[in-house]
Amino acid sequence: MSSDELSRLNDELREKEREIKRLKNLLEQNHLSQNTNQADPLNPLSQRKRLTNEEISRYSRQLILPEIGVQGKEFIYNNHICQLSISSKSVLIVGAGGLGCPSAVYLAAAGIGRLGIVDYDEVELSNLHRQVLHSEAKVGVTKSVSAAEACRSLNSKVEYVPYHLQLDSSNAIQIIQEYDIVLDASDNVATRYLLNDACVLTKKPLISGSALRFEGQLTVYNYANGPCYRCLFPKPPPPETVTNCSDGGVLGVIPGIIGSLQALEALKIAAGQESSFSGKLLMFDGMEGTFHKIKLRGRQPMCVVCGDNPSITTLIDYQQFCGARADDKEKSLNVLSPEDRISVQEYRDILNAKKRHLLVDVRTSVEMEICKLPTSVHNLPIADINKTDKINELKEAIHSVTSDSMDKLPVFVVCRRGNDSQTAVKQLRTCLDGGRVEVKDIRGGLHAWAKSIDKDFPTY
Numbered sequence: 001m002s003s004d005e006l007s008r009l010n011d012e013l014r015e016k017e018r019e020i021k022r023l024k025n026l027l028e029q030n031h032l033s034q035n036t037n038q039a040d041p042l043n044p045l046s047q048r049k050r051l052t053n054e055e056i057s058r059y060s061r062q063l064i065l066p067e068i069g070v071q072g073k074e075f076i077y078n079n080h081i082c083q084l085s086i087s088s089k090s091v092l093i094v095g096a097g098g099l100g101c102p103s104a105v106y107l108a109a110a111g112i113g114r115l116g117i118v119d120y121d122e123v124e125l126s127n128l129h130r131q132v133l134h135s136e137a138k139v140g141v142t143k144s145v146s147a148a149e150a151c152r153s154l155n156s157k158v159e160y161v162p163y164h165l166q167l168d169s170s171n172a173i174q175i176i177q178e179y180d181i182v183l184d185a186s187d188n189v190a191t192r193y194l195l196n197d198a199c200v201l202t203k204k205p206l207i208s209g210s211a212l213r214f215e216g217q218l219t220v221y222n223y224a225n226g227p228c229y230r231c232l233f234p235k236p237p238p239p240e241t242v243t244n245c246s247d248g249g250v251l252g253v254i255p256g257i258i259g260s261l262q263a264l265e266a267l268k269i270a271a272g273q274e275s276s277f278s279g280k281l282l283m284f285d286g287m288e289g290t291f292h293k294i295k296l297r298g299r300q301p302m303c304v305v306c307g308d309n310p311s312i313t314t315l316i317d318y319q320q321f322c323g324a325r326a327d328d329k330e331k332s333l334n335v336l337s338p339e340d341r342i343s344v345q346e347y348r349d350i351l352n353a354k355k356r357h358l359l360v361d362v363r364t365s366v367e368m369e370i371c372k373l374p375t376s377v378h379n380l381p382i383a384d385i386n387k388t389d390k391i392n393e394l395k396e397a398i399h400s401v402t403s404d405s406m407d408k409l410p411v412f413v414v415c416r417r418g419n420d421s422q423t424a425v426k427q428l429r430t431c432l433d434g435g436r437v438e439v440k441d442i443r444g445g446l447h448a449w450a451k452s453i454d455k456d457f458p459t460y
């Protein structure tokens with residue numbers, strides 16, 4: 001067989017594999033959504049009086065725990081109080097990502113009655129290092145379905161309700177009111193406020209987790225007369241001060257630990273026990289190997305949502321309130337005029353024609369190690385853009401390229417996605433000599449380069 005024929009067959013195979021994945025996805029979604037039309041109310045969970053022999057065997061190692069047996073408050077049936085209360089409770093997990101995967105798997109394994117899993121996104125390869133319920137075969141599959149399916153293969157006795165949607169003001173109350181406990185495993189501030197207000201309005205405990213880099217945090221809001229998120233943070237942080245995993249990075253095991261702790265709190269609450277984190281914040285530093293638990297201020301009578309005279313009695317527009325989107329999809333900044341930017345195709349042509357220029361990469365040095373364009377790259381991280389010594393280094397680099405030439409030196413600025421590079425162009429124009437250099441942004445950055453010019457160029 002000729003190499004052309006082989007490559008044609010390989011292409012065909014890949015195309016068929018994609019189609020199979022798409023069909024599987026559709027089938028799974030259909031299968032898991034049976035009787036769970038998102039608009040229809042869910043059937044109440046049955047209040048079980050005893051466990052089957054199979055359940056006694058499956059849950060035996062947690063059934064024999066005397067602490068839970070003695071202190072369980074709600075159900076007192078033989079010595080199975082904990083398990084029966086757990087299996088009669090429902091938990092809604094918002095986000096099937098780094099926190100949602102470990103929490104879902106432990107809640108499913110422990111035999112929670114019903115597990116709702118909300119996520120609008122699909123599985124990506126870059127999720128797999130921490131979103132451990134998903135697998136290579138699930139790349140491209142909706143996360144809520146993938147997570148529910150993985151949990152189902154672990155414990156088919158649990159009822160799973162995947163919601164492939166973005167939780168927002170139009171649907172949050174309707175969905176949340178069907179559950180006993182809510183877990184915030186999302187990754188953005190707008191969703192945090194939405195969940196907080198919806199949980200206060202529907203009187204549900206909210207187990208909130210977060211993880212970034214080597215650190216994680218955990219607390220429980222709106223439970224046992226403790227504070228809500230707004231009691232502590234009445235105002236959202238300025239959007240530019242918020243970093244997510246996609247920009248800041250995270251070691252997978254950190255959300256693994258925090259997500260597991262969220263599941264533990266959910267099980268304690270489901271079993272009618274107290275939570276260890278109402279009005280308390282757990283701070284975990286994975287690098288130092290330390291856990292600190294600090295006391296938070298209590299519920300605020302003046303709180304606008306859980307206070308004595310609340311002004312928020314229905315959900316609001318949280319994206320507007322936070323000045324930030326409720327997802328972490330690539331945001332495209334557009335602060336330069338078209339003539340101040342060039343496309344990746346234009347830059348490729350400049351390279352091919354070997355035109356004199358300087359390429360400035362404004363990513364961090366760690367990112368530079370992952371990948372970079374090989375052409376005369378000068379590294380000036382965006383965080384250093386105002387530092388005099390760094391600007392002087394750039395001026396020297398410009399000088400070494402311009403030498404005696406009278407023409408203006410084209411300086412092109414690149415970053416990962418084409419946002420920081422625009423900010424950098426604006427800044428550099430204020431401190432470089434406009435008579436000697438012409439600074440422009442490469443539109444869409446290295447992502448655009450990988451997409452349109454070099455399919456072998458890595459993206460991260």
Ligand SMILES: Nc1ncnc2c1ncn2[C@@H]1O[C@H](COP(=O)(O)OP(=O)(O)OP(=O)(O)O)[C@@H](O)[C@H]1O
Nearest residue numbers: 095096097098118119120121166167186187191246
């Ligand atoms: N309002 C929302 N409704 C539904 N799902 C949400 C909402 N907000 C966030 N999520 C989901 O929460 C999950 C959070 O997961 P995680 O923090 O691990 O980030 P990610 O978006 O998957 O990864 P990365 O930032 O690396 O691309 C994501 O899967 C995201 O789609």
Ligand SMILES: [Zn+2]
Nearest residue numbers: 228231303306
């Ligand atoms: Zn409050």
